[in-house]
Amino acid sequence: MKNKNTAAAVVIAAAAVILLSSIAAVVISRRKPAGSTVEIISDGKVICTLDLSSEPDREITVEYKGRKNIIAIENGDIYMKEAECPDHTCMKTGRLSEAGVPIVCLPNHLIIRYKNGGGDTDAAA
């Protein structure tokens, strides 16, 4: 069950993404080559879909319960640049790799992953 605070957090997060990614709508509407489409999921909702093959360098800020994560896109790579969480496991994951391993910030319920798994595998262990 989603409470009002959580719903508000998702709305704020979505608004932040829209504000900070002025060209997102253009990117989303483009035809994307298989395997390079990345989803940003905040608290279970897909808030952003990106084609890394044509995405310009920029940063995206996502907020969850007042805590911020800054996602960076650089030269077609995506990674967690900053995270207001205790362990920073998401930052240590490094750049999103093409085969299955998502970037996960558990405390802030934030996931960055390839939409269709990416690469030539179904998952990564």
Added chain:
Amino acid sequence: MTAACIFMGGCSGGNGYFDEPVSKSDFLMDTYMTVTVYNGSSSAPEKALSRAGELEKKWSVTDSSSEIYAADHSGGKPVTLSEDTADLVSFALSMNEKTDGALDISLYPVLREWGFTTGEYRVPEDSRITELLESVGCEKLSLDGRDITVPDGMSIDLGSVGKGRAGDEMIKTLKENGVTSAMLDLGGNIQLLGSKPDGSDFRIAVRHPSGEGNLAKVEVSDCAVITSGGYERFFEQDGNIYWHILDPKTGCPAHSGVVSATVIGKSGTLCDALSTSLFVMGTERAADLWRASDDFDYILVTDDGRAVITEGIENSFTLYDEFSSMTVEVVRREK
């Protein structure tokens, strides 16, 4: 708990498989779980996640209503566990013996002292570790049927086996709901039911020990593929890296020469337990245990850059091109 429901289709084709797989995710057991089914009931993923949620409530170390919390805060009095919990504790105790102490569910106070349970990392004083290790050891626990006694001052947690058992239980739930082809991704623990809809094997990448990118892939069906690696949780202090897999004998991060251990087998519970154990045990003891068993295979990556694999997985294991010069040693039944 918020369930993230990402339906990618769901209409059943003429062959009994969905046109597009049905997938559902949730934050459970301190990880992000995704269940993907290719046939059966489209509500099966939700039911599987709900089974994992039930088990999390029983096994959480921090939830004051859990069975493990009750056992850990019993002041040394017996606590009656549910069958789910008693079975898993009993399995973990048997694995403690089988691995000569490499898997130890009573190590929790030491793990907490290092900050691996909270993210507030620190290197404890040697004297503090010595003191805490006095209250560690599965032989001090007693399980009589479903009654467990955790002596005062000790704590147990099922973190090293819980996700694997949850995966096995989720697969059971999927089967009860008509699913014969599915993939569970429990935060890097992969559990597979059957093969892919076209009958081919699933292709599962094995992560590089650095945590960035993948080292190899295995092509397998109807089994669990579970990796323990230092990259999963670690911190750096004064130029040293400290990871979360501790050697129960020293109370410090395990340095057996193994930097990543992937275990493949039918039982997710066993693979989960062994991925931690083999990381602690190192290549020689791992090979001895494998030769004495018939229910798993493994891929160990060593700190000197070798991949040590067992012969059962030899034909389904492929290194990625950028690592093709890596030495691969195959462990065989006959030395």
